[in-house]
């Protein structure tokens with residue numbers, strides 16, 4: 001049985017841009033899917049198709065058990081959406097915006113008022129609740145938009161970059177609200193550029209690029225695929241970077257990356273603590289002073305860079321049977337198209 005959000009071979013083209021090039025998704029009920037990908041990968045387009053705002057050229061989608069293309073109106077009653085760009089009525093106050101949503105969804109006046117008050121409190125908008133949204137800062141609008149998406153506690157939620165532009169405290173507040181919702185059975189598809197957010201909230205992660213899913217799995221599975229641990233060294237003097245790099249490349253299992261301004265070098269390794277000791281000995285032998293050294297697991301950032309940094313090769317290798325490689329150059333065409341907009 002398909003999950004609460006299901007998509008099969010979604011294709012959407014805009015002129016000669018293939019924004020979606022065969023996207024498949026299956027999100028089990030009560031779980032969070034994190035959709036990651038670089039700018040222009042097709043995240044928002046996927047969300048728009050699944051929320052009935054955009055018709056795909058081909059493919060199939062089922063949300064909350066309802067066929068998205070055949071019964072878009074029914075789907076709309078079962079979902080909540082917070083878009084990448086906040087959609088609030090500028091001329092209403094924060095409180096009025098939230099009450100209006102409740103009324104649109106046929107909540108009783110009393111229930112709509114209570115829910116509005118609760119959400120204003122949670123998103124730290126209580127003080128500004130009776131000012132028109134026109135006077136809100138960017139982060140405040142974003143929070144109001146998120147609160148609006150949460151008024152009716154829908155069984156399936158879509159959030160497109162919900163925490164972009166939020167300060168750390170409000171980001172934390174949103175994470176808490178999301179965790180509560182999901183504990184209550186809501187299914188959520190979330191797009192984000194903050195990998196730490198996907199790490200914390202998402203049960204499963206799909207990485208998209210050029211309109212295709214290029215990798216999927218749990219955060220741990222994706223990290224394991226990126227190769228084991230990393231040794232990270234901060235050398236004391238900039239002139240030692242070159243020698244340190246030789247040492248790391250000699251002992252590591254892949255390319256050494258260098259962050260010049262922090263004098264930090266990182267290399268994937270095998271062999272754990274023993275290998276770390278060997279690195280320290282070798283650096284010491286060459287007279288390189290170390291400010292900091294450690295062994296760490298790959299982060300989702302490592303995953304993201306290793307996947308999307310080589311996206312052209314990866315699409316062909318079909319991380320998930322993604323199919324044959326695209327004719328070369330499409331990535332560049334996308335970039336040009338975007339640059340022209």
Ligand SMILES: Nc1ncnc2c1ncn2[C@@H]1O[C@H](COP(=O)(O)OP(=O)(O)OP(=O)(O)O)[C@@H](O)[C@H]1O
Pocket residue numbers: 014017018019037038039040041042043044045046084334337338
């Ligand atoms: N209405 C449209 N008309 C023309 N091209 C579009 C339209 N909507 C999206 N595109 C193109 O489709 C591609 C995917 O866009 P999309 O908005 O889905 O990316 P995204 O992954 O959400 O990116 P971002 O991280 O920047 O939000 C881009 O190349 C974009 O320019």
Ligand SMILES: [Mg+2]
Pocket residue numbers: 043044045084160
């Ligand atoms: Mg987007």
